[in-house]
Every structure is written in C-alpha cells, then in structure tokens.
Amino acid sequence: MKRWLITNGYFATMDDTRPLFKGWMAVEGSRIADMGEGEAPAEWLEAAAETVDGQDLLFLPGLVNTHGHAAMSLLRGYADDLALQDWLQNHMWPMEAKFTGDDVYWGSALAAAEMIKTGTTTFLDMYDHMHRVGEVVDQSGLRAVLTRGMIGMVPEDVQKAKLQDAVTFAREWHGAADGRITVMMCPHAPYTCPPDFIVKVVEAAHELNLSLHTHMSETRFEVEQNVRDYGVRPPEHLDRLGFFSRPALVAHAVHLTDEEIALLAERNVAVSHNPVSNLKLASGVARVPELLAAGVTVGLGTDSVASNNNLDLFEEIRLAALLHKGVTGDPTVIPAAEALRLGTTYGARALGLEGQTGILKPGMKADFIAVSTAQTHFVPRTDLISHLVYAASGSDVKHVWADGRQLLRGGELLTLDEERIRYEAQACFERLRG
C-alpha cells in the first residue's frame, strides 16, 4: 500500500480532541494512518513515497452532501423564480421524463466535476438510471450513497418494476467501487407514494438490510395534503408505515412540530437540511437549532442544481450558520464550528458513514480537501474555522482526495475529463430542450 505524507499544513480535523493544529498527516492506502503537530517523525519521512507541502493550505474532511439529484445539473438555470407547481409540472417533469441513461450519466458527471472542484467528497444521490450514476461514482473516485427514487402513484405493474429495479440496483451496487458506494431504498415522498407501496419499500429495505431515504415535510402544502389524505402529518404517517424501523434519513423536514422533532430524535431519524433549495422554492426555513438541541443528526444538502443552482456546499455551510441566527433572533445559534460539522461529521453520520468519513483521524478513510489560505479573505489570521465558514467558498479548494486517491490537483480534475463533460452536458441539454 502506498504511503505518503503531508507536512507543514494546518488541519481542521473536526475531531474534538484535537480540532485544529499545524503539523503533518500520513496516509496509507485508502486510510489516514497517523497525524500530529509540528514536524513529521523520521520514520514517516522515510516511509513516504511522496510528500505534499502543506504551506498555505488548510486541510479538512471532504464535505458531505446529504441530498441531491445529480443528473438535474442538466437543468441549471432552465427555470427559476417560478411558483412550485408551475416549476415542477410545466418545466422539471416534462424535461426529466425525456432523460435517457446517457443524460443521467452526463448530468451526473457534470455534478461530480462541480462537487470535486468545490470540495465535496461524499454525496447522496436520489434519481433514476442509477447504474449510470454508479458508473460516474466509480470513475470519479467520489464516495456516494445512491438510491433509486421511486414515485409510487403509478399503475401496479410500473410500481412493481420500479421496486424490482431498486432491489436489483441495490444487489449489484451496494458496496461497489471498492466500498465507496452504499445504497439506500427510497420511496420519493409520502405525497407521491401510496401507503402500501411505502410499506413494500420498507420490507425490501429490511430484507436487504439497507437504510431508507425520502423527502418529508418540505412544503406546508404537502403536510396539509397528508392530513387530508391520511389523517396525520408526514412524520406520524411514515412512523405508522414502519419507515423509522430502519435507519432513515429524511430530506428537508422544514415544517415540523415540537412533537415531530421529539419523534425524529426518539426514532434516531437523520435530517438533510437544504437551506438554499428551501429558500429558492419558498418552502421555508427548517427548525435546525431545535433539531440539533433535540439530538437529531442533521446534515446539509444542496438538493438539485435546478433549485440551488450550484453544488458548492460551502454555501450551505455558511447559510446554515447565517440563516438560523436571523430567523431565531439569536446570533449565538449554529456557530462556525457547528456549521462545519453539519457539512462534514454530522453529514457522514446522517449517511450511515460515521467512522469512515467526515473527520480527520487515524483509521478514517482518507477523504479530505486542501483549501488555499493565501488569499485576502483569509487575512488576518484570527480564526481559520471562522474564515472557512464565513469567508471562504468552494473556489478556494485547491486539492481533493477521496479514499486516499487524489481527485483534484491545483484546481484540475484528475479522474474526470472536464472539457468533455461540459461539451456533452451542453449537447444533452440542447437535445432535451428539442
């Protein structure tokens, strides 16, 4: 196994026992082998096949994007500033209905390129043609949680075929790409899936021993519809259907009562907070400080580019730190370090990857990024965590590694052909627009 070394860098580890220090880190194969303050020990300097000079670089765990639809990068800027139903029914769904496997491949590749360049090393993707997304993950070197999102308001044979597709995908891809891919099972949302279909998906998740993912309580409208259709709000509805009997991650969770927050905490349900998308689609502001106070694991998600419109997770990290202060009136909620945890450690936990990624310490997967600190917006050197959260952006990311492999060097992609991806994604969009 290749051994190599970073020297002379700052490390924001997200490890509470040693949160920030200047020193060295050794990587062996796909994992962090050792790290420490000051000069690297002689034995590591001798054993290292390569040494990276960490001067003017701040190393931190690769960011974790806990909710998105990568292929929809093909629809960036295609329809903005519209009412939700107009946006969905007249713009998104008609275009998405035309997506072929190739569109999903190139759209996901465009997303992968953007994520790597802005410091994300792990992402969750919910879409269709998931084996094509799997190919992108395999080639790009990223870590991913992939899930075939199923809209269940369809004839029974179509329902069945979708579920079979999801099960087949799970059997073939869970643990693939050297273990970088894990799979979840995913009914799209309570408002798009009949209860008996959700129960079937939960059963399949039990059989396959997989976690569950879904959209939940994103809009006030869907919460009210759930009450009309099923007599209860979405969290209780999902609880009754056994959804929380598996490890579960729900996206959005904007409209929650105190009781629902307590329920999520009790059932150990994780939440993917998507602040940019929730604002852009006018869904509202999730009660993140209350969720965190209740002990719920909260990660950050971009949602798709169609409602964002980029995949720079630094923006979600900053907005999580800013937005909840302004909305609650309390400038002490979600301080910088907590915002960074949302985008790293907590995100990894939300995806069931705790102990693998989201933190820099020996034994963890070597998923990490290097941010350039030789910039005006890192002056003066007061608090590097504050600068990361409040001043930096994805464009400050210089190098990226995942599973011990370098994916970005000096801003250049090493595993993907960016020129070709831009060309093909543009061609896909033009064909889809017709």
Add this chain to the structure above:
Amino acid sequence: MKRWLITNGYFATMDDTRPLFKGWMAVEGSRIADMGEGEAPAEWLEAAAETVDGQDLLFLPGLVNTHGHAAMSLLRGYADDLALQDWLQNHMWPMEAKFTGDDVYWGSALAAAEMIKTGTTTFLDMYDHMHRVGEVVDQSGLRAVLTRGMIGMVPEDVQKAKLQDAVTFAREWHGAADGRITVMMCPHAPYTCPPDFIVKVVEAAHELNLSLHTHMSETRFEVEQNVRDYGVRPPEHLDRLGFFSRPALVAHAVHLTDEEIALLAERNVAVSHNPVSNLKLASGVARVPELLAAGVTVGLGTDSVASNNNLDLFEEIRLAALLHKGVTGDPTVIPAAEALRLGTTYGARALGLEGQTGILKPGMKADFIAVSTAQTHFVPRTDLISHLVYAASGSDVKHVWADGRQLLRGGELLTLDEERIRYEAQACFERLRG
C-alpha cells in the same frame, strides 16, 4: 483619449432596452463610447489602441456596495457568533478605539483588494480617518462614496471637532480622484446621536450640498429605545429632524411598518439592504419586496467584514434573491434580474451615481467587470443572468475596469500590491490585539 475595444463577448448591460447580447463595446477615456451586437464596426476596429477578446467572458456593470466600513477588514474572524452587545462592547469597540490612521489605511486597502478581486467597482464607506480611505480609493482606482461616521453621544467639544473633521474632509475630498470620490454627511445612527447633533449635521449637508447617510432601524432593540427616548420610531424621528430634506440613504432598515415604507417612498429615501450582516447579527430580515413595490430605491451592502465576513457582493445578490422567497413564501419575488439590479443599477441610484455607473451603455462611466463563463457551474448555457445570480461568485471575476482603467487582469491586481497589503494588514491586527 485612449480608445479600446472588447469584441466577441456577452454583455449583461442592465439596460432594459438591450439587456443581454453578444457583441462588442468601445471605451474612450473613462467612458463607454459605443456598443452593439455582432462584429465590431470597421471604424472602431481601426481606432482601437487595444482589443480585448471577450471569448468565454460575460461583461456586466461593476458591482456597487452601498454600505460598509472597509477598515474593519482588520477584524475579520476576530469575534463571531456572539450576542450583539457583547460583540460591540467587548470586542469591536475596544479594538476600533485603538485604530490609527495607518490601521485605517491598511484595513481599507485590504478591503479594496478584496472588492476589486470579487467585482465591486463602487463602494460606500463610513468610518473615521477618512482621508486615509480617500488615499486608498485614489490609489486603487475604485469609485467610492466616503463619509465620516459620527457618533454624537460625546462631550460638546468632541462633537464639534467631529463635525468640523467631517466638513473639512468633505471640502477636500468631494469630487477628488478625478471625480471618482463623492462625499456624504453621516451621523452614525439615531441611537448614537442626540437630536440636536443630527440637526447640525443636516444643516452642514445643506450648506455643502451633500447627501446624508446613517444607520436606521437595524435592530428591534434600537427601534424600541427610540420610542422610549423620543416618543417615535426612527423614521419619523429622522423625518422630524429634517434628515429627509436632503437626498438620503439609510442602511439596514430591517424593522419597518407599512407607514414607514410609505414615508421612505414619499421622501425618496434610498435603503441599503445588508442581508448577510442582518442575518449574522440576528437583526432580522428587511422587507425588501415591500420596499421595492413601494418604489423605494434599494441597493445592497456587505456592511463590514466583522459581520459578514467577506466583501463578495455576489453573495448579497444571491442571498437577496433567495432569502425573501423563503421568508415571504413566494418563489417569484426578487427574480434573478432584479437581484442583479439591486447589486448594480439600483445601488448606483442609491448612492446618487445614477447616470454614471451601474449600467452599461454609451456615455456611462466605464465601470465594468468580466466573469469567466468557461466553468462547470455555467453549464448548460440556459440563462446567463440566472447563472450570475444563483451559480456564480466573486471568484469567477477575471477582469475589472473602473473609470476606463483596468484594475484586475486575469485575477491579478494592477493598482494595489496584494502581498504587501496582506502582510501589513496582518501586522496591524497583531499590534491591535496587543
């Protein structure tokens, strides 16, 4: 006068008669001379001393930052996530009290460097030692509205000295730097200035024929205090003191009643909206859609780096587009083009610079920036204005011109020594921290 030409570029002009086109633009001296679609005319190609290839570049007006305190860049990351009074009284004010003229110079230079690199060509600055800020503006090539902010809760002789300082500064610097500098008169805020002092400042503004600037209704606390102290809320208070008898720009205006919005519209008072700072300090969310609907001119401001923590106005533009959708529940408010107007045309109008900057058309000052579109987050080519607002950031800015002079070329500063500024700013901070 030097004549030069840009060919083959996209132009987002903010001119409603011709908002976006591919073509050419001619500059003569400090002004835009002509522009048009397609190929540049032969007479311009012959007359041009230089031609800039606009391939893969999107040109737009330089951004306009309508409220800030540049020198406070020295306090970036020094104190975050604190309650407002703790932040001010125990961290900001004790440090600022130690600021010398040199600190103001280097802090403002750091701010100028960051603003140029992220596409701002005009900024308002409210601070002390303003002739040192004037030097930075002169050297940097930026356009600026400078104003000596006066806290008036001081002994009468100090009050008098401050006002004299402001008047002297105005006499010496209004119209300086080839007309790139204009000056406003500025009592710091109704809660920091006795009414009779505000009246004196208004009188001075009348004598000097200058506009007025102040902080107004930033926090709920100061509104309540104003009612306790003077029996009315800040807008009516300022109106009674004659503040709106001059062209006026108020910063923040977070807490406004319907009647106050109508009053600002009637008195033609402009508002500087500072969404990042208002969230970070937990002040709240200004009623921007209502202000715009009432016909109030609204520009965007970063406020100081100490409550932001950067000067990338693209962030304010995007947040203005996102935040008000989420807070009002209406995804159609402040669409992308309107958000970009807030950061350009409306900002210029708020600063009294309408007809000079904030729009690309013949006769206007040649204040403009070029954003690189050869990037993953500009794919596909659906809507360049959407990409600017929702996907881009200040780090996409490649070239910057102000008053016809290039300030940034390929990301490199041409008028300021960035290395030296970073070094000196760091040294200032370390000395201040003691």
